[in-house]
Amino acid sequence: MKPTRPESKAETVRTAAEAAFAAFIQRLAQDASTLRAIDSGEVDAILDPVSGHAILLPAALHRGEVPTNQILATLPREEYQQLLADLEPVTPALGDVLHEPGELIQQIYFPNEGLLVSLQILIENHRALEIGLVGSEGVVGLPWAQGIDTSSVRAVAQGMGTALRLEAARFHEALETCPALQCALHGYTQALIAQVMQTAACNRFHQVEARLARWLLMASDRLQSNPIRFTHEWLADLLGVRRVGVTVAASALQQRGLIQYSRGNITILDREGLKTSACECYQKIKDLFDRD
Ligand SMILES: [Zn+2]
Known part of the structure; x- marks a missing residue:
């Protein structure tokens, strides 16, 4: 699933190159504390152990301006700039619960590369069961895109990486003014539903x-x-x-x-x-x- 890209070809190439660079830096970072230091702007460069060179980090990376989340990375620059001020870089710890079933979804998460979020169903007297997996291709808090403010699943962080977090009310507003975001979420919703159905059959058979x-x-x-x-x-x-x-x-x-x-x-x-x-x-x- 790839969302429509209304921006120019040059813009697309630049966005893809920025996203690839950000992904490369995340892989070099290797641990959560280094990622946090990069996000907060505490470090100006990072060592590439293969080449032995220090790689200078652009200021944009410090402010989370270069997402590796594929939904954000494919937005036209004007739409992304609209969201930027409200996107907060966060580094969930292993096992952090982002959403609980039956509870209000207060924040939407756009995982960057390195972060996985497991969507789980809770059944009384049984273990939790994963019914979907979200990485940098997706978003956590998707019910809001359909106007539903309550989670039906538990969303649990796994992996080691960052996400860009957006208040749910701001996400709701953005859907009104960002057609490319709407389009990307529509495509992603279809793919996630199909993933959940396939996983249900997989768990059974x-x-x-x-x-x-x-x-x-x-x-x-x-x-x-x-x-x-x-x-x-x-x-x-x-x-x-x-x-x-x-x-x-x-x-x-x-x-x-x-x-x-x-x-x-x-x-x-x-x-x-x-x-x-x-x-x-x-x-x-x-x-x-x-x-x-
Ligand atoms: Zn299977």
Whole structure:
């Protein structure tokens, strides 16, 4: 899914280059405290360990002016400038709950690369169950785009990255005056609904090991990083199984040389092999978001 881009070709190329640069800097930052320091403007340069060079950070990066969130990055500059003053860079910690089911959505989050947000359904006497995953391709708080101010899911932060946060009332106003934002959200809503439907079928019919492989691939696509941080509790929640089920599935993938896991990190060793082990849902969901 790619939103319509009403800006000129030159503008599109410039925005894409800025977004790619911001993503590169986020990957170099490696930890949340460095990202926070960049966001707040405390550091002027960052070391690239490959080249050994210090890379000067443009002032724009400090003020969150160069988002790697794909919805914001594809907005025409005039629309993005309208939103800029109200977008607050934040770095949610692992496990932070952004929205709770039945509660008012007070803030909308546009994740940048490196941040994942799990959308979970809570069923009495059962574990939480993930029904959708949002990364830099999307937005958290989507019901507001349809005029609904209450969340139906729990939204939990995962990964290590920043988001741009917008007060819900301001988001509501922006929808009135930003046609490209409306268009981007319309396309994203369709893709997310399709993802949720595919995930519902996946949770019912596919084996834990194939679902874990699917989730690791989805997470790595969105995080653009290896290894992936995790806890057994988290993986059990997203797959809707007991911890022991996660351990058995992860061990099986590790024994086949596809992943390595230790001390809260999973490293993908053989991506093509992991794709073979994943259920068909991985490719189907990927196609939804890659579609022109
Ligand atoms: Zn599946």
